[in-house]
Ligand SMILES: [Zn+2]
């Protein structure tokens with residue numbers, strides 16, 4: 018994020034804050050609150066050191082959906098130190114490297130090789146976690162040998178281990194790309210002033226359904242308009258997404 022902000026003329030100070038208390042990818046610390054709330058909480062960790070300017074932080078949600086497709090949804094927030102006004106950038110991609118498998122006890126060499134082969138190492142890294150979180154996770158693993166060493170150290174009778182991608186951003190270039198997109202998104206919002214108060218961050222905050230059917234004129238579930246909102250003066254405006262009506266094939270009345 019830092020270099021992108023710098024490229025847009027910001028002077029950036031990176032604070033080394035332990036954000037693990039707000040949740041970890043190993044699952045050793047559970048995340049509380051929505052991703053947006055966690056991102057804002059992370060940004061607020063800067064308040065003592067930086068009482069002025071903007072606080073920036075990100076929060077990612079990675080996983081595999083019900084259809085087996087991986088996803089990475091990243092949020093980058095800019096919080097104005099003096100007012101708490103928050104600008105939100107987002108990005109979603111499905112090509113993030115994300116592997117994981119619960120291992121048999123004792124771990125089976127074929128299972129380990131299979132996960133490592135899909136893990137995108139050494140650019141991406143792996144992590145061994147205990148499913149019971151009774152021992153700290155070991156991450157940053159690049160090779161089968163490093164994975165095996167971690168498994169040896171963490172193995173214990175009855176303990177169930179899982180080998181998975183180490184999703185911390187510095188160990189996941191495919192995730193870094195999504196964070197970069199979310200950063201570009203919040204910087205675009207910053208560069209869009211409110212037409213009324215000229216404050217930065219005039220942005221789409223919701224999409225409303227109800228586009229009228231081209232045949233019968235009734236409302237459909239299709240998107241009708243975007244709502245733009247100013248985080249400073251609460252001015253808002255709607256932009257129509259299309260001048261033409263919705264396809265009757267998508268109309269619950271014409272094509273029930
Ligand atoms: Zn405004």
Ligand SMILES: [Zn+2]
Pocket residue numbers: 230231232233234235265268269270271272
């Ligand atoms: Zn219709």
